[in-house]
Amino acid sequence: MLADTNTANERPGIEEQYETASNTSDLSVESHRRGAVDILIAAAWSETRLGGALLRLHSEYEGSEKPARMGSAAVDRLAGTLELVDGLTAWREAPDKAPVWLKPTEAAKRTAHQWHLHETALLLQKLKALPEVREQLTIRAAMWGMEDAASKAAGVIRYWLDQTCQSCDGRKFRLIQGAPKLSNRACPTCQGSGVAPVPHGQEGRKLANYLDSCVHRARQGISNRLHNRDG
Ligand SMILES: [Zn+2]
Known part of the structure; x- marks a missing residue:
């Protein structure tokens, strides 16, 4: 196969091989390991x-252009918009995670950090x-x-x-x-x-x-x- 026909369709095959090779945990099976290592060496x-x-x-x-971090004034503004119960707000690491109860500044800080990580991940994807x-x-x-x-x-x-x-x-x-x-x-x-x-x-x-x-x-x-x- 020519290099310029190396399309997205073909890539999962190669990546699967790495995946299999890199997840080979049963090292007692020496021939299996040998095959896996050979794939890695070849690649x-x-x-x-x-x-x-x-x-x-x-x-x-x-x-x-790097994503800017949210400054402390913006974090404070964000904290001011959070819904409070007895002075605490329900914060989730991900939508499917159970909430933890935090002070609004801490919750806003964590949200700002997550936002920055997310934006950085988007930037990295473009490289x-x-x-x-x-x-x-x-x-x-x-x-x-x-x-x-x-x-x-x-x-x-x-x-x-x-x-x-x-x-x-x-x-x-x-x-x-x-x-x-x-x-x-x-x-x-x-x-x-x-x-x-x-x-x-x-x-x-x-x-x-x-x-x-x-x-x-x-x-x-x-x-x-x-x-x-x-x-
Ligand atoms: Zn530090």
Whole structure:
């Protein structure tokens, strides 16, 4: 099949194979595992090629308009519109989840955060280089035997694109609810660094390092080519 006939119809087949390969949990069945790993190896790109895709993804992301965070005045206005019972409001993480009862400022803050996550997800969906980068990092995670490879890959790519701490928005101090100023206490999520922790612990760190190494390879390749051309 020609590369340019690689339509949306064909993709589920390939993705299913990764899915199966990356969800192969019964490692005692060695031949099964062997087959699954072979599929992953065959589909994996070189570090240089993935690095090139990452550079494209990064410049696409940098060139895109990021969703603005809701400021504290807007959060306060939102809080003022919430229906209260005994000073608390019913807040749901998702429409099908049971409500939790929160103070209106806390509920408004969480809603604003959800809105920002949602808008960021919409932005990421538009990045043309994202699907192949996500696919490749998922393959790598599966080859390293990580469970839940696809969601770990997605989380690490998001982190790699923007390492700003989500809790304090990179401002390093704990925000005071309903107040425009910061407290004098370090943000507990980033311990006052303003940088988000790597998601998914050591596995996430390994994947993030891998992305950095791919970019390094790609840059080296580019500079070698320039050097050869000039020399
Ligand atoms: Zn923080």
